[in-house]
Amino acid sequence: MTPDQPKRMSSRGKFKTVFLSLADLLGIEYVESVVSAASRLTGQPTAALRKLARQRVDFFPAQLQQSLVAMLPQVGRRFSRPLTVSARGASTLRFESATRMEAAPLSGLGYYRVGEDGRLYFLAKSEHYHAPLGHAFEGYRLVECAQRLGVPNAAHNNTRGYITRRLEEELVRTANGLEPDDKAGLRPRD
Numbered sequence: 001m002t003p004d005q006p007k008r009m010s011s012r013g014k015f016k017t018v019f020l021s022l023a024d025l026l027g028i029e030y031v032e033s034v035v036s037a038a039s040r041l042t043g044q045p046t047a048a049l050r051k052l053a054r055q056r057v058d059f060f061p062a063q064l065q066q067s068l069v070a071m072l073p074q075v076g077r078r079f080s081r082p083l084t085v086s087a088r089g090a091s092t093l094r095f096e097s098a099t100r101m102e103a104a105p106l107s108g109l110g111y112y113r114v115g116e117d118g119r120l121y122f123l124a125k126s127e128h129y130h131a132p133l134g135h136a137f138e139g140y141r142l143v144e145c146a147q148r149l150g151v152p153n154a155a156h157n158n159t160r161g162y163i164t165r166r167l168e169e170e171l172v173r174t175a176n177g178l179e180p181d182d183k184a185g186l187r188p189r190d
Contacts, residue, residue, distance in 0.1 A: 082118030108135025
């Protein structure tokens with residue numbers, strides 16, 4: 001996070017709310033180039049596209065946090081209409097024996113999912129998402145903003161985009177314990 005990004009510091013034991021925009025994450029230079037290209041491609045005014053690129057998203061709003069806490073007593077109970085007829089799938093016998101169709105998700109929010117049996121399940125493990133943000137993570141609104149700006153999701157080897165290359169840098173930097181301004185540590189090696 002940069003020093004100019006607004007953030008709300010919560011009291012002890014509560015989440016620190018993070019607000020970020022595409023411009024915050026990707027930098028003004030990149031966003032301005034994206035806005036220029038999108039404006040030319042779509043005919044939309046640059047001011048509207050710039051506003052979209054700078055729109056900050058609250059990654060874990062207080063209202064969502066409160067709603068999730070309020071649902072906690074309902075875990076394990078019937079929560080919604082169950083799916084009474086489901087697809088069996090076409091897996092191996094061993095995989096099928098481990099499958100729990102009743103717990104397969106119909107919907108999810110935060111650290112909950114509603115299973116095909118209509119019961120509310122608590123995500124006691126990450127389920128391929130980072131709990132507690134979990135399902136329907138508000139930060140995905142930034143992906144929607146990027147799509148509206150026409151940011152391509154291509155990650156082909158020789159034309160991988162700016163975002164993919166920035167993620168590569170952060171992955172290598174973090175994995176190697178490099179400081180954020182250590183450009184030499186990111187240079188290609190044979």
